[in-house]
Amino acid sequence: MRRLARTAAIAAWVAWTAKAACGQPLMDDGKKLFNQIALPACAVCHTLKHAGAEGAIGPVLDELRPEAARVEKAIRYGLGQMPAYTALTDAQIKLLAEYVAAATRP
């Protein structure tokens, strides 16, 4: 019985964190990273409707709709005119990549 309660508690916790991971905090923090924290700001070069960004140097992310792994790679290593973001932490890069993927998912 006790074991059942514990399992239920763990299941509830997993459901809660899963929801938190793709919910409002992700979208708010991601937007901030996109517009302000990553330097130079992604918004300078990219259009992303969710972030209110209208940059015109790189591809329009709303049209490209990249998977998180593709965004992560671009942020980490750079691509063409896009610089590598070596000052961001691993967690920031992952969050930003998830954000761009989530914000452009239809």
Ligand code: HEC
């Ligand atoms: C100085 C302008 C500039 C900035 C700042 C910039 N990018 Fe880019 N980005 C580009 C250009 C140009 C490309 C296209 C590169 C190419 O295909 O040669 C690109 C490509 C991409 C791609 C597509 C990668 C692929 O595999 O095709 C993604 C995703 C992306 N950028 C996300 C971001 C994010 C997120 C940020 C902020 C951390 C950012 N960019 C900052 C210019 C920029």
